[in-house]
Amino acid sequence: MIKQALISVSDKTGVLEFAKALAAQGVNILSTGGTAKLLADNGVKVTEVADYTGFPEMLDGRVKTLHPKVHGGILARRDLPEHVAALEQHGIPTIDMVVVNLYPFQQTVAKDQCTLEDAIENIDIGGPTMLRSSAKNHKDVVVVCDPADYGRVLDEMKANNGEVGYDTKFALAKKVFAHTAQYDGAITNYLTALGEDKQHATRSAYPQTLNLHFEKVQEMRYGENPHQSAAFYRDLAPVAGSLANYRQLQGKELSYNNIADADAAWECVKTFEETACVIIKHANPCGVAVGASPLEAYGKALQTDPTSAFGGIIAFNRELDGKAAEAVAKQFVEVLIAPAFTAEAKQVFAAKQNVRLLEIPLDNAVNAYDFKRVGGGLLLQSPDAKNVAVAELKVVTKKQPSPQQMQDLMFAWRVAKFVKSNAIVFCANGMTMGVGAGQMSRIDSARIASIKAQNAGLSLANTAVASDAFFPFRDGLDVVVDAGATCVIHPGGSMRDQEVIDAADERGVVMLFTGTRHFRH
Numbered sequence: 001m002i003k004q005a006l007i008s009v010s011d012k013t014g015v016l017e018f019a020k021a022l023a024a025q026g027v028n029i030l031s032t033g034g035t036a037k038l039l040a041d042n043g044v045k046v047t048e049v050a051d052y053t054g055f056p057e058m059l060d061g062r063v064k065t066l067h068p069k070v071h072g073g074i075l076a077r078r079d080l081p082e083h084v085a086a087l088e089q090h091g092i093p094t095i096d097m098v099v100v101n102l103y104p105f106q107q108t109v110a111k112d113q114c115t116l117e118d119a120i121e122n123i124d125i126g127g128p129t130m131l132r133s134s135a136k137n138h139k140d141v142v143v144v145c146d147p148a149d150y151g152r153v154l155d156e157m158k159a160n161n162g163e164v165g166y167d168t169k170f171a172l173a174k175k176v177f178a179h180t181a182q183y184d185g186a187i188t189n190y191l192t193a194l195g196e197d198k199q200h201a202t203r204s205a206y207p208q209t210l211n212l213h214f215e216k217v218q219e220m221r222y223g224e225n226p227h228q229s230a231a232f233y234r235d236l237a238p239v240a241g242s243l244a245n246y247r248q249l250q251g252k253e254l255s256y257n258n259i260a261d262a263d264a265a266w267e268c269v270k271t272f273e274e275t276a277c278v279i280i281k282h283a284n285p286c287g288v289a290v291g292a293s294p295l296e297a298y299g300k301a302l303q304t305d306p307t308s309a310f311g312g313i314i315a316f317n318r319e320l321d322g323k324a325a326e327a328v329a330k331q332f333v334e335v336l337i338a339p340a341f342t343a344e345a346k347q348v349f350a351a352k353q354n355v356r357l358l359e360i361p362l363d364n365a366v367n368a369y370d371f372k373r374v375g376g377g378l379l380l381q382s383p384d385a386k387n388v389a390v391a392e393l394k395v396v397t398k399k400q401p402s403p404q405q406m407q408d409l410m411f412a413w414r415v416a417k418f419v420k421s422n423a424i425v426f427c428a429n430g431m432t433m434g435v436g437a438g439q440m441s442r443i444d445s446a447r448i449a450s451i452k453a454q455n456a457g458l459s460l461a462n463t464a465v466a467s468d469a470f471f472p473f474r475d476g477l478d479v480v481v482d483a484g485a486t487c488v489i490h491p492g493g494s495m496r497d498q499e500v501i502d503a504a505d506e507r508g509v510v511m512l513f514t515g516t517r518h519f520r521h
């Protein structure tokens with residue numbers, strides 16, 4: 001039976017209603033300064049911890065609940081007569097429920113102006129101590145660190161004569177240790193990322209010990225292959241517009257490969273300001289296009305490689321309308337992603353319940369880090385968020401690009417960033433015409449891109465070509481010009497740049513340097 005609860009919260013969401021409901025069930029409420037005031041001002045009968053312990057809150061709140069009368073009341077095992085006798089001897093009543101949430105450390109250090117002093121003052125000491133005491137003694141104490149659990153706890157108390165069952169107590173305790181571990185991890189990350197001045201965290205710094213916290217969204221039936229197990233975890237606060245913000249409107253459960261490919265599709269389609277469509281197979285775009293409408297963009301993207309598009313993951317950066325949905329529904333599609341779906345579009349797929357429809361609010365925010373697991377370690381880097389502006393481009397050939405060529409080159413360059421290296425992408429009129437991906441030699445990627453265009457019946461005459469990294473020799477350039485390209489964009493920076501520029505002049509094509517490389521592995 002819960003007779004006494006201690007409530008001490010920074011985030012006061014829902015706490016008044018919760019405390020009222022506890023009081024209505026006859027629970028005696030202890031509370032700290034600000035929380036006690038809120039409750040008392042709103043008619044809840046409450047005893048201040050300072051009055052309860054006979055010891056005032058002191059040192060600017062650094063010491064409020066750190067007292068044997070509090071921790072004894074929490075930590076005493078009710079099944080051990082010696083513990084019960086010790087409480088009696090010292091006049092300590094038991095505390096059967098602890099409701100605590102912590103000083104907002106993460107929110108404080110996320111602010112640009114946060115100083116070390118601000119951060120230090122927002123390290124909660126008394127709160128985690130009470131949480132850990134209660135979680136350790138969860139057999140006898142209900143511990144609530146998340147306002148989202150208030151309803152669940154009350155429901156259970158109402159249904160069980162004021163009691164909370166062991167399973168719930170155990171689950172709440174596990175949540176506490178995950179929460180305090182995450183809290184301490186955030187403190188460690190912040191302190192180890194501090195710059196020389198010990199005042200501001202340098203945003204680019206990589207902490208000496210890296211603490212990562214993700215929450216499980218789902219376990220999958222299997223991983224990349226059926227003999228591998230898998231689960232999807234997301235950031236505790238995923239960046240706006242990222243895949244993890246998806247809302248699944250219909251369809252089968254997402255698989256491991258679905259999520260990986262959906263991410264590739266979504267990240268690529270988001271890069272375009274114009275209405276765009278991206279079709280992904282095995283993490284590579286097999287068709288990308290912009291158009292006046294989703295229907296037109298899809299039609300063009302599909303033309304690039306209709307064979308590979310079968311069973312693909314398709315993403316749009318505009319609301320998907322009925323007409324585009326009807327066109328897409330004619331092909332086998334695994335996952336379809338858009339910022340929104342019209343009622344007509346939803347209706348089209350109502351008859352195809354296996355198709356997974358994901359709605360993701362559009363936003364171009366980027367993750368703080370990219371990760372790649374390697375044997376026994378983890379590689380971290382800042383994400384490849386760079387989009388080269390026209391002003392940064394350098395025309396290195398005698399021939400200057402026409403406005404149309406410039407448009408095609410910019411489009412090709414945007415796409416190349418999302419194609420696995422070595423990437424060669426032929427484009428024209430806002431669509432991919434041939435994509436060569438993931439080859440160990442650039443010249444092979446160039447050959448494959450042109451073979452794929454032939455297979456799709458697309459002419460590469462007068463196309464623009466993007467290469468994710470420089471041409472090390474003129475041979476790769478010769479392959480794309482032989483195939484029909486009249487303008488080429490790549491980072492430049494090779495020892496043999498001059499040889500490649502001379503070759504471009506000799507072949508009468510336009511060549512632009514971006515000064516930026518987009519390797520993707």
Ligand SMILES: NC(=O)c1ncn([C@@H]2O[C@H](COP(=O)(O)O)[C@@H](O)[C@H]2O)c1NC=O
Pocket residue numbers: 008009010011031032033034035036061062063064065066100101102103123124125126127128
């Ligand atoms: N020092 C202590 O003994 C202590 N006991 C509880 N707290 C925290 O004080 C906060 C609530 O304070 P208030 O009720 O005054 O608004 C909670 O976030 C709680 O975790 C403490 N503060 C920091 O360590």
